[in-house]
Amino acid sequence: MKTIAKIQLGQNGPLVSKLGLGCMRMSSIWGGATPDQTESIATIQEALDRGINFLNTGDFYGAGHNELLIGKAIKGRRDDAFISVKFGAIFHNGQWLGMDLRPVAIKNFINYSLTRLGIDTIDLYQPSRMDNSVPLEDIIGTVADLIKEGKVRTIGVSEITADQLRQANRIHPISALEIGYSLADRQIENDLLPAAKELGIAVVAFANTAEGLLTGELNAPLPQDDYRNHFSRFQGDNLIHNLEKVDILKQLANSKGCTPTQLAIAWVKEQGDHIMPLVSMSRRSRLPQNMEAMAIEFTPEEMNTLNATFAVGAIRGGTYLQR
Numbered sequence: 001m002k003t004i005a006k007i008q009l010g011q012n013g014p015l016v017s018k019l020g021l022g023c024m025r026m027s028s029i030w031g032g033a034t035p036d037q038t039e040s041i042a043t044i045q046e047a048l049d050r051g052i053n054f055l056n057t058g059d060f061y062g063a064g065h066n067e068l069l070i071g072k073a074i075k076g077r078r079d080d081a082f083i084s085v086k087f088g089a090i091f092h093n094g095q096w097l098g099m100d101l102r103p104v105a106i107k108n109f110i111n112y113s114l115t116r117l118g119i120d121t122i123d124l125y126q127p128s129r130m131d132n133s134v135p136l137e138d139i140i141g142t143v144a145d146l147i148k149e150g151k152v153r154t155i156g157v158s159e160i161t162a163d164q165l166r167q168a169n170r171i172h173p174i175s176a177l178e179i180g181y182s183l184a185d186r187q188i189e190n191d192l193l194p195a196a197k198e199l200g201i202a203v204v205a206f207a208n209t210a211e212g213l214l215t216g217e218l219n220a221p222l223p224q225d226d227y228r229n230h231f232s233r234f235q236g237d238n239l240i241h242n243l244e245k246v247d248i249l250k251q252l253a254n255s256k257g258c259t260p261t262q263l264a265i266a267w268v269k270e271q272g273d274h275i276m277p278l279v280s281m282s283r284r285s286r287l288p289q290n291m292e293a294m295a296i297e298f299t300p301e302e303m304n305t306l307n308a309t310f311a312v313g314a315i316r317g318g319t320y321l322q323r
Contacts, residue, residue, distance in 0.1 A: 004051040004294065007276050009124065010175035011200035013154055016082045018269065019294050020054035020204060021047045022280035026069055027062025029094075034062065035282045037069065043284045044073035048080045050287060056178075056204070056278055058086035058128055059113045067116035078119060084204070085113050086128035086158055086178070101127055101134040103142040110151055124176055126156030130164055140171040147172075156204070162195040169199050176202045178278070183249070183267055183310040184210035184233075184242075185319075190312075197274060206278040208268050209261055211319055213242060216250040216260035233317035241316050248309045258296060262289060266296035267306055 006015040026040035044055065055074075057066045067085070074081045087109045090097045113122060125146065127139055146152040154175040157168050168174050177196050179188055185207065196203050209215050211228055220239045228234040233242060246260065253260045268277045279290050298306075 004291065007202055007274065009154060009156075009202045010173060012173075013175040013202070014082065014123070016054040016276075017052045018276050019052055019291065020056055020084075020276050020278040021052050022206060022278045023055055023057045023066055023070060024061050025280045026282045027066040029061060034065065039284065040069055040282050041073045043281055043287065044070065045077075046284050046287055047281075048074070048077065050291060052287075052291075053080060053082045054084065054204075054276065054278075055081050056084045056086075056206075058089065059109055059116075060087075060089045060091050060128075063091065064112065064116050067113055071116055071118040075118060082123045083117060083119065084124040084126070084156065084176070084178075085117075085122050086126050087113070088127045088129065099127075099129060099131045099133060101131070101139050103134075103138050106139070106142045107146075110146055114151065121151060121153055123153045124156045125152040125154075126158050126176070126178065129159045130157075136164060136167050137171055140168050140174075144172040160192075162191040165192065165195050165201070166199070169201065174199070174201050176204050178204040178206065180207040181205035181268060181271075181275075182208050182210045182214060183264055183306060184213055184315040186310070186312050193271075197272065201274070203272070203275045204278050205268050205271075205275055206280070208277050208279060209264050210315075213315075214246060214249060214260055214264040216246055216253065218243060218246075228319075231317065231319040233315065233319050235317065238317040245309055245314060248305070252302060252305065256296070256302075258293070259289065262293035262296060263306075265290060265293035266298070267303075269294055269296075270298060270303070 005018040007018040008015055026035055028034045055070055057070055088099045088101045090100050125143055143152055143155050155172055156176040157174055158178040220243055222229055222234055232238055249260045253263045265277045
């Protein structure tokens, strides 16, 4: 049954599901084990069956593995899926080397993506980050040329500043901004979110649980082999302080009969009709719970409690989300 609400990408763009499926964790990104491919494909297909049509990937996820996976999952049902692809990040042996946003590289990337996905047109194509190595005009202009060629449908951007967003939109209408956003990471509310709303650009919000901080499942200290130990947010007294904030989220979730993760997703959903929570999943079992989060509503008192508890600066320490 298709019950997911829709969101419009850009002022005159396509309608897509207001809950997006992030496919990154279906591939090995940092050298870890690759999740079960059969289950990942089944997760994508069931998401499509349930009306979640926004599929988000990057051509560098698993060195193309993620795109190949999506290609298998959507074979024979291309019209059911809206494919969002990020490009530009360069990896070698699981290590990030930097960005390549040259026009010649973009024209190379697009053809490999189309081949791996088994499609003729990518619905939303976007540089994964801006590093000022190539003029914005050249990057956005190249993708605009790909639209003219029929290889791209709409243009998105990811992890940029408000000034860059305005500049990009002047070069060519931008349909979507992909950015990390959660109760624990609200810095973009100062200028980037208002700029996107003013320009009529949809916001694809990833990391809704802030690297798992908001799931309510963490305890201090983290295991020594946990990758999050590299981030100051998850270290020492910072983590103890932050988990005290999460306790309030857990209490509210308990009173509403849901999980902290569901509340974290629902809070993002409630921040605007133009904002889409992008939730990473690799198992079908998570689909019902995440879809239920999209139906959660808050009283004014509950929203005030969350906004006060997780005001900007309330969470100590940072992660890679803080640019």
